[in-house]
Amino acid sequence: MVGKKRTFIIVGASLAGAKAAEELRERGFDGQIVLVGAESDRPYERPPLTKDYLRGESDRGSNFVHEEGFYAAHEISLLTDTAVTALDPVAATVTLSGGTELGYDRLLLATGAEPRRLRVAGADLEGxxxxxxxxxxxxxxxxxxxxxxxxxxxxxxxxxxxxxxxxxxxxxxxxxxxxxxxxxxxxxxxxxxxxxxxxxxxxxxxxxxxxxxxxxxxxxxxxxxxxxxxxxxxxxxxxxxGVLPRTDLARDAGLGVENGILVDAGLQTTAPGVFAAGDVASAWHPFYGGQLRVEHWSNALTQGPAAARAMLGETVRYEHIPYFFSDQYEVGMEYSGYAPHWDEVVFRGDPASGEFIAFWLCDGRVVAGMNVNVWDVSDQIRTLIGSRRTVDVPTLTDPDTPLGSSVDIATSRS
Ligand SMILES: Cc1cc2nc3c(=O)[nH]c(=O)nc-3n(C[C@H](O)[C@H](O)[C@H](O)COP(=O)(O)OP(=O)(O)OC[C@H]3O[C@@H](n4cnc5c(N)ncnc54)[C@H](O)[C@@H]3O)c2cc1C
The missing domain is CATH 3.50.50.60 (FAD/NAD(P)-binding domain)
Structure with missing residues (x-):
């Protein structure tokens, strides 16, 4: 006898949600996947919306996470223009904007974030x-x-x-x-x-x-x-x-919420079978030893699939070192790490030249690094951060010494 197929529901059809759905199929999940999104478009990436697409340099189609036929081809039920209006984690059901109730075996909340509104006089004016x-x-x-x-x-x-x-x-x-x-x-x-x-x-x-x-x-x-x-x-x-995490659904359902939906290192919320990922998730970060909510593309890209693996029962320990990128005029940069405070910022290369790496140091260790118009170094920067070892600043800042040697010569004062 064939057992009843399981249903996994993903709320939020953007980068984290779409990549989670993809990962479920990649890992061989053959149950139902319902991807529910409040927007009219299929999942798309937001970075081009302040860059090339905004300037009219790229076409609409290049923004989407997947080709148009992807969801149907992978038997993912994509419900656009549909919001999940309520969650009952005890009954394991969600209610859709049309009133339909759906039961789930696993649920992923990938509801993202929304712009913080400026509430001053005249804030409602057109324009x-x-x-x-x-x-x-x-x-x-x-x-x-x-x-x-x-x-x-x-x-x-x-x-x-x-x-x-x-x-x-x-x-x-x-x-x-x-x-x-x-x-x-x-x-x-x-x-x-x-x-x-x-x-x-x-x-x-x-x-x-x-x-x-x-x-x-x-x-x-x-x-x-x-x-x-x-x-x-x-x-x-x-x-x-700035943005605020979209936590209403989780909060109304009684899930733990504090600057985002609280999840453990395995991306599980305080409700069994309910996970969260992307901009909305405040995840326990084993490397930093605290809750961390990251509002960047790379986090949504990797945390969505990690949550999918957790939904499938795999042991997940999400400890990706935060990373983001930004392009402004002729300056492209990548920033790796997390530095709520630091002792000093040191430079490898002259900022005036427009090509340099900046390192944020705390107790002699690199806690964040930003490469500006210098490429293919962010893995090394993350290794430096992950090593937690004290670095030799003259070596670190000497453009003629390979960046990797800063890790090798890192002393063990730690
Ligand atoms: C203009 C712009 C430019 C950016 N540029 C960069 C960049 O250069 N580099 C970088 O690292 N990051 C950048 N980011 C950030 C990055 O895009 C986000 O981190 C990423 O989109 C987060 O993905 P997400 O899937 O977690 O959430 P979101 O993209 O916020 O998507 C959440 C989705 O869930 C839907 N939703 C919410 N509630 C419900 C509900 N109850 N029912 C159904 N659907 C619901 C929303 O409508 C939305 O579509 C940029 C963001 C913006 C807005």
């Missing part, structure tokens, strides 16, 4: 935009066709990349951020200054050290008023002030 979805990007892409004066609020990744792309296609851009330099919290002053100068060189008007007091206009946005009272006239504004 104030956020950028998270393909639809958001396409609206902005259309707006970038005519000449425009754009106020970008927030010099984090989304704001900085949007500002760079808008300049590259010829618009006037003012970038506003309360920090002294872009991405100050992650990078500190030195690398932050590198990015500040990069934007300035490309003609961005930087308004740093100031927040937004209000948006002004009659029905539609005319100007942004900063905390010092300065008025920035603009045709529209784009706000990038």
């Amino acid at each position: 104030i935009h956020y950028l998270r979805t393909l639809a958001d990007c396409e609206l902005l892409r259309d707006r970038l066709r005519g000449g425009a004066r754009i106020a970008v609020v927030g010099a984090g990744w989304i704001g900085s990349e949007f500002a760079a792309s808008a300049r590259q296609v010829g618009h006037e851009v003012t970038l506003i951020d309360p920090g002294a330099v872009p991405n100050e919290r992650i990078f500190g002053a030195e690398i932050g200054s590198f990015y500040r100068d990069l934007h300035a060189r490309h003609g961005v008007d930087l308004v740093l050290g100031e927040g937004v007091e209000s948006f002004e206009g009659d029905g539609r946005l005319d100007r942004v008023r900063t905390s010092s009272g300065r008025a920035i006239e603009c045709d529209f504004a784009v706000i990038g002030i």
